[in-house]
Amino acid sequence: MNTPIIVAIVEDKDDIRQSLAILVNGADGFVCKQTYVNAEDALDDLTRYPVDVVLMDIDLPGMNGIECVRLLKPRHPDMQFMMCTIYDEEEKVFEALKAGANSFILKRSSPARLLDAIRELHDGGSPMSSSIARKVVGSFFNVPAPAEAERNTELDILTPREREILGRLSKGYSHKEVADELFVSPTTVRKHIFNIYEKLQVHTKVAAVNKYLNRTNL
Amino acid sequence: MNTPIIVAIVEDKDDIRQSLAILVNGADGFVCKQTYVNAEDALDDLTRYPVDVVLMDIDLPGMNGIECVRLLKPRHPDMQFMMCTIYDEEEKVFEALKAGANSFILKRSSPARLLDAIRELHDGGSPMSSSIARKVVGSFFNVPAPAEAERNTELDILTPREREILGRLSKGYSHKEVADELFVSPTTVRKHIFNIYEKLQVHTKVAAVNKYLNRTNL
DNA sequence: GGCTCAATACTCCATTTGTATGATTTTTGC
DNA sequence: GCAAAAATCATACAAATGGAGTATTGAGCC
Structure with a gap:
């Protein structure tokens, strides 16, 4: 052995x-x-x-x-x-x-x-x-269409703008970097982020990104 | 019968x-x-x-x-x-x-x-x-076979302690929360995190967590 | 018109975080 | 046992972030 x-x-x-x-x-x-x-x-x-x-x-x-x-x-x-x-x-x-x-x-x-x-x-x-x-x-006999991945319904309560910002946060961007990319002031970005936190019931970037990426309960 | x-x-x-x-x-x-x-x-x-x-x-x-x-x-x-x-x-x-x-x-x-x-x-x-x-x-799992060669070797350069801390960061914990869980001072945690950043070539939590979770190409 | 909501923007404050420098103790490999 | 690596802790400073309140504008709706 x-x-x-x-x-x-x-x-x-x-x-x-x-x-x-x-x-x-x-x-x-x-x-x-x-x-x-x-x-x-x-x-x-x-x-x-x-x-x-x-x-x-x-x-x-x-x-x-x-x-x-x-x-x-x-x-x-x-x-x-x-x-x-x-x-x-x-x-x-x-x-x-x-x-x-x-x-x-x-x-x-x-x-x-x-x-x-x-x-x-x-x-x-x-x-x-x-x-x-x-x-x-x-499953091979009837040529199955690959089912599409299950979405996270929590994200539906976010506005398009909020999702856009959250998406950039998920790449590791700072407030300022997001602001520059979207041509708005960093203050605005922060306000959006604050609203996102409220809606998703989180208090940090990482937690929000986890929800965004459907990794809610790591 | x-x-x-x-x-x-x-x-x-x-x-x-x-x-x-x-x-x-x-x-x-x-x-x-x-x-x-x-x-x-x-x-x-x-x-x-x-x-x-x-x-x-x-x-x-x-x-x-x-x-x-x-x-x-x-x-x-x-x-x-x-x-x-x-x-x-x-x-x-x-x-x-x-x-x-x-x-x-x-x-x-x-x-x-x-x-x-x-x-x-x-x-x-x-x-x-x-x-x-x-x-x-x-045939269902379409990972182009990163069999052994091109694994995520980046995590291998981290020490067990560093991986442990990074794992907790991925849950959205703060420095202090990690410190409390591991019974060490927040300073120590910050030092570890700093070392992690250097090894992974990142400067933020979200970016580090992305590497940890293999989400480099968001 | 009045209402709501989304998006924009500002200020102020406390906390967290990122970076730097330095040091001590444990563990581990040879 | 010694050298290297890992883990521990401290101090200090600047930047980023989280939290709260307030305000303006425009779009869509009843």
Whole structure:
């Protein structure tokens, strides 16, 4: 046995998370030292301390597992994400695939099957529960139009001008730089920003930009 | 065991075809009375006498297995096609999926796995060898493969502590809030942030967070 | 006409942040 | 054990930012 497969678990339910950890740690060739009860913690920690395979629950309090994958995958393309779900909800599956998930299993899968799946995933496969695979396979038959991304309705309450300014803030511009670009006074920009903060219920640039970029609950 | 799953086999190589038939007929709940050595015969016969599941070789003399599926599937939408192939050739996989194939397995799969797969297929699943699934899954996530070479190496030059602080900044925290969370003085946090700015070549929080979140090209 | 809203603009003030310089203690790699 | 890297803290100053109040103009609506 050479180096074990390093596994992380993101699952809010205590019993399930612990069972999974025990299963993984009890098997030869696997080790799991990183478990998380929510996506926020996982995102933060896994960015800094990547692992080989992440077992990610989809339905998490706060940020869901799919969002978490969407943020983590670009940072660590080699990290493999196995989505764990109770039901094979169609939309979720495709959403997760687009976010960069590599594998899908139903929680009712047997322990042996789960371990096999982790190994397969680590070896470059994409193990999937077959009912989920059916949905994916079926999507090819009817040439699906790539669904457009879900918008953030919060931004709708902003005026066009406010969105324009917020967009520039998201690039890291200062008040003055935005003002120069839009040919208005810095005071005006500040007033707009103040109004934006009120509408979005934030108090800092970074928080506002997070909402603008749909990263509301990092 | 109620009604057995009726299986047909389309495979030009005598030894493989016969082994498969023996395997299927020897197992409880399966029966295979229809085997074909080419796509033309299968097309003709299966049109008149449909079965539950068809094990279809892709590389056949004359008409290939994919063409055969393309013609048969519309006539019998409930008939399930399991493509059997030696290599997981990418183009072939997608071509077959579009033709209406439901399942994919590599010929080197174990007999037990094959029988499981047939049963799953009949039960509405789409069992796939995981390396094939990987191709399918990968087709959804269109990151031009920053596999290893051109990763976001910028974050690698940060120390763990710096990444930790940057992570908190990305949530919209102020210097003081970060300091309180990490039990250090605000001065220390500011020093870290300053060092981060130098390494990332930025001068504001928003710009740093953008790099952290890989959003360089807004 | 009167009303509302968006966009523009100003002032004043307190706080936060960015930059610079310097220093001490821990950790880590060889 | 030593040298390098990382983490810690301090002081100081200038710039940027967040917050509050006020005001003018023009567009659209009833």
